[in-house]
Amino acid sequence: MENGYLTQTTEKRLMLFSGRGYPELAERIAERLDVPLGEVELETFPNGEVYARYLESVRGADVFIIQSLGEPVNENLMELLVMIDAARRASAKRITAVIPWYAYSRQDRKTKPREPISARLVANLIAAAGAERVMTMDLHVGQIEGFFSFPVDHLTAMHTFVDYFVEAGFRGADDAVVVAPDTGEVKMAKAFAGHLELPWAILSKTRHAARQSEVTHVIGEVAGKRAIMIDDVIGTAGTLVGAAERLVQEGARDIRAAATHGEFSGSAYEKIEASPIEEVVVTDTLPPKRGKTSGKIKRLTIAPILASTIRNVFTDESVSAVFMGENQLF
16 A cells, blocks of 8 residues: 555466367467466357356456367357457456457458458457457458457468478479469469579469369469469368369479468368379368368468467567568568
């Protein structure tokens, strides 16, 4: 008590919690931070409603909720929202939603009349629930960051892929090329090619439906070269496999692919296994599909990136320093 006023100095507390979207990734992040995952009760009632309750006090804590929005997408999204709401009502000092894969990111604009902009809707839901910051990896388009009115840490797996392909002997190779599988990935392909000191090429495609496309032109030299296709997400793998087949027609060899998010929906595993692609490298923003395996798919962990970013956000240090100033691709 000083001058009639009660004063107190409190220490900051970092608390990590995981939803059921991908608890194994949360455990890898917690291990890197040397911080235990907090205890939270999560339940889905028989009628499908989601319930969350923290089993320890979060009052005054800097709470990070880790939830990747993979399948079942809507259940994982709702679980994230109720976890945010529960933390806010329990008086957490600050709530950061760590969303390695941001679902609905491909619905970022209207392309036809009477369509929603679902990526913006999800942003509004997260903000309404009570989050004050979002941390995510390689958004489908950079404009999604602007859908939020609070800080967004938009991280990239670019350097993880660069390290992998440098180790594989691709840097500066005369017989290698980086390929953008469509014009939307040109900026990513250029940045990736720059780090690997390689030329780059573009596949131009025509989209017939939401999940159907056809490569119409190849811009750049790919004949006789080892090709690395770089993308942000692999969904049904139809576009990826079609692009690989066109590269083979153009004389490319040893075709590989890299993508931050491996959704592998539908028959993606089977398509990749039957394709001319030698290897598909993805990160662990999404869990592997249960009961499905492919010898062509290799996973790299982004837990060190997320752990370092969480640490720097908690200590109020630079996030871009984690990436040497190159955490933005857009």
